Amino acid sequence: MPMQLRSDALKEKSKMYKLRSTLETLIPYTSETNPFPVTLNANEYPTDLPKEVKDVIIKKLTELNFNRYPLSDSSLRSKIAKEYGLQTENVFLGNGSSQILAALCYAFSDESSSIVYPTPSFSMYNIYAKLADRNGVGVELEEDFKFNPDKFLDVSKKENASLIILCNPNNPTGQVISNTDVEYIAKNSACPVILDEAYMEFYDESAIYLMSKYPNLAITRTFSKAYSLASARIGYILAAKEIITTLSKVLPPYNMNSLSLISAEVVWDMKDMFKERIAGIIAERGRVEKELEKINNFKIYPSQSNFILFKTKDRETTKLIFNKLKEKGIIVRDFSSHPLLNTCLRVTLGTKEENDLFITEISSF
Numbered sequence: 393m394p395m396q397l398r399s400d401a402l403k404e405k406s407k408m409y410k411l412r413s414t415l416e417t418l419i420p421y422t423s424e425t426n427p428f429p430v431t432l433n434a435n436e437y438p439t440d441l442p443k444e445v446k447d448v449i450i451k452k453l454t455e456l457n458f459n460r461y462p463l464s465d466s467s468l469r470s471k472i473a474k475e476y477g478l479q480t481e482n483v484f485l486g487n488g489s490s491q492i493l494a495a496l497c498y499a500f501s502d503e504s505s506s507i508v509y510p511t512p513s514f515s516m517y518n519i520y521a522k523l524a525d526r527n528g529v530g531v532e533l534e535e536d537f538k539f540n541p542d543k544f545l546d547v548s549k550k551e552n553a554s555l556i557i558l559c560n561p562n563n564p565t566g567q568v569i570s571n572t573d574v575e576y577i578a579k580n581s582a583c584p585v586i587l588d589e590a591y592m593e594f595y596d597e598s599a600i601y602l603m604s605k606y607p608n609l610a611i612t613r614t615f616s617k618a619y620s621l622a623s624a625r626i627g628y629i630l631a632a633k634e635i636i637t638t639l640s641k642v643l644p645p646y647n648m649n650s651l652s653l654i655s656a657e658v659v660w661d662m663k664d665m666f667k668e669r670i671a672g673i674i675a676e677r678g679r680v681e682k683e684l685e686k687i688n689n690f691k692i693y694p695s696q697s698n699f700i701l702f703k704t705k706d707r708e709t710t711k712l713i714f715n716k717l718k719e720k721g722i723i724v725r726d727f728s729s730h731p732l733l734n735t736c737l738r739v740t741l742g743t744k745e746e747n748d749l750f751i752t753e754i755s756s757f
């Protein structure tokens with residue numbers, strides 16, 4: 393018989409536990425964990441790594457000494473730096489770019505300042521700000537989720553921003569911020585401006601070139617989306633040394649494990665093999681958008697990413713569609729509980745076959 397730990401006992405004792413009040417109201421992150429036949433809810437790449445890539449990773453893993461603490465991460469960092477014309481010291485790795493974003497919220501804020509980002513955007517920005525016991529401020533996007541740089545700057549000044557986070561292309565809207573606007577924000581802000589380019593491979597207009605002019609501009613990237621490596625949790629930031637030194641203070645030693653480092657370095661070395669796969673997703677994006685546009689009472693937000701956000705007639709319809717798709721084994725992302733997106737669903741682009749199934753089901757609704 394397995395042991396049953398009584399949670400009410402914990403409650404009694406909790407008088408003794410010193411809990412941070414923030415944590416009492418925070419809801420732990422959950423996502424659909426049941427495997428769905430058609431998984432279109434998490435913006436992952438729809439198929440496994442190319443076999444050639446996976447074979448190299450597995451061969452390298454057989455040569456790893458598992459008893460030792462992790463390998464140095466400088467080999468991968470220097471390769472990434474070289475690609476972007478930076479120094480190794482300007483690249484820092486994290487367990488997913490999520491870990492880096494969370495660490496930035498700890499490192500670059502205090503009681504008197506705020507962390508400012510647009511909304512709707514990646515929901516975790518607000519959660520990381522809360523986790524750091526900081527004031528997270530979401531600046532509402534304009535009609536059709538367009539970014540207004542002047543409004544954004546006004547709020548960030550008023551709220552005394554010590555960290556700004558922008559997402560380009562933006563999740564979940566799929567919309568983009570022009571590099572002119574990114575430059576305007578970086579130029580007129582006296583704090584780090586983090587540009588989350590998690591989906592940049594699907595848009596290809598990175599603002600990395602602006603970093604030499606604006607040392608407060610830093611860029612996060614991930615292996616989890618276009619590079620089909622979500623399982624390994626690996627992302628990175630490109631930033632001035634000063635930002636990276638501060639960031640590294642809030643992370644534990646040996647933060648990156650060897651298994652992920654090896655996997656990511658092989659993917660990086662073989663990244664040319666991913667070009668066609670990425671182009672395939674972009675082609676599917678155009679096709680699925682056109683199909684969705686044929687459906688009555690839908691509004692499609694044109695996307696520059698690997699997902700499409702669309703608006704249905706009303707909240708009831710949103711929920712009905714979500715549940716109907718789910719019954720058919722297709723899971724998408726339901727935003728009906730989000731105040732600014734409560735009539736919206738987001739579908740990640742899958743394989744051609746998966747997208748066909750999705751279109752067939754949603755068209756017959």
Ligand SMILES: *Cc1c(COP(=O)(O)O)cnc(C)c1O
Nearest residue numbers: 488489490514563590614616627
């Ligand atoms: C998926 C995602 C990330 C982070 O992914 P990691 O797997 O933690 O690297 C960051 N930002 C946005 C907007 C995302 O959608």
